[in-house]
Amino acid sequence: MKMQLLAAAGLAALISIPAVAQAQPNAPARACLRFGEIYNWKALDNKTLIVEDNFHQKFKVALLSYCPNLTFKQRIGFRSPGSMELSCVSSGDDIEVHNFGSGGQRCPIRSIVGYTPAMEAADREAAAAKEQSSH
Numbered sequence: 001m002k003m004q005l006l007a008a009a010g011l012a013a014l015i016s017i018p019a020v021a022q023a024q025p026n027a028p029a030r031a032c033l034r035f036g037e038i039y040n041w042k043a044l045d046n047k048t049l050i051v052e053d054n055f056h057q058k059f060k061v062a063l064l065s066y067c068p069n070l071t072f073k074q075r076i077g078f079r080s081p082g083s084m085e086l087s088c089v090s091s092g093d094d095i096e097v098h099n100f101g102s103g104g105q106r107c108p109i110r111s112i113v114g115y116t117p118a119m120e121a122a123d124r125e126a127a128a129a130k131e132q133s134s135h
Contacts, residue, residue: 032088033059033112035078043071044123049095050115058115063095067107073097079106 033053040052046068049061063070070076080093094106 031114033061034086034088035080035083036086038078041076043073044127046070049076050120051089058120059112060115060119061089061095061112062110064108064110067095067097067105069099070095070097070107 033051037053037055038051039054039056042050044050046066047063047070049063049070051059051061053059075098077096078089078093079096080087080089083093089109089112091109091111093109095109096104096106098104
């Protein structure tokens, strides 16, 4: 009986994987940005980060509100009370930035999604259009 339940659970897991992958084409296979696996990051603006993990999967992190001077920061931290190195960063966790003279500031995370090549191309086009309109 236990063997049948385990086999059924395994089959259900295998069946559900393609459905998740089809929901977001070109999304990272792992939809989990782990605290201990953050490799690099780049601020698109003061409300959006692109974060890359050790496996070079990219994630788009949207902040709940404006985070002053985020585009000028060289170091940031990710903070979640009670989380461990293998925990996934999630909505409600914080980006922590250090402002010279005023101490640290926490900026809450609104959402995290896989950063697809299509999203990256759209962001590049939007940045180019913004730059041309400012000239």
